[in-house]
Amino acid sequence: MAKGAETQRLIANNKKAFHDYFIDDKYEAGVALHGTEVKSMRMGKCSIKEAFVRIEDGEVYVYGMHVSPYEKGNIFNKDPLRPKKLLLHRYEINKLLGKVKEKGYTLVPLQVYFKRGRVKVEIGLAKGKKLYDKRADIAKKDQRREAEKEFKIKNL
Secondary structure (H helix, E strand, C coil): CCCCCCCEEEEEECHHHHHHEEEEEEEEEEECCCHHHHHHHHCCCEECCCCEEEEECCEEEEECCEECCCHHHHHHCCCCCCCEEEECCHHHHHHHHHHHHCCCEEEEEEEEEEECCEEEEEEEEEEECCHHHHHHHHHHHHHHHHHHHHHHHHCC
16 A cells, blocks of 8 residues: 555444534544444444534543444444544643534534554534525425436437
């Protein structure tokens, strides 16, 4: 493998976050997991649809991230919805804490992936969208889809 080439394998994606929030910044964080949780993730059994991130006592946790129990894990399996600690540098946590205290900002997980054999979570510093913002996004998407459709018909 060439120097600087990083292999990433997507486990879970949170498309709903891009619909519900304006994403300002993205951060990559490691996740503190147990062995059976990692094995389950290797099989792609992870969901972050209803997940959210909180900063408590100077540590960052993700809540609602569902990691299905590993079939062969028996007694070693942990609770699928237990809060998982995210691993970030202190200056990143302080920066995020300052932003989250501002009105309207929150932290949402955007995707979970493997990077060099380690599980990583991409979290986004997000500001909630209003209903009219969501409608505008849907209208833009429909307009783009119509334009592509007309372009396709013209070029046949």
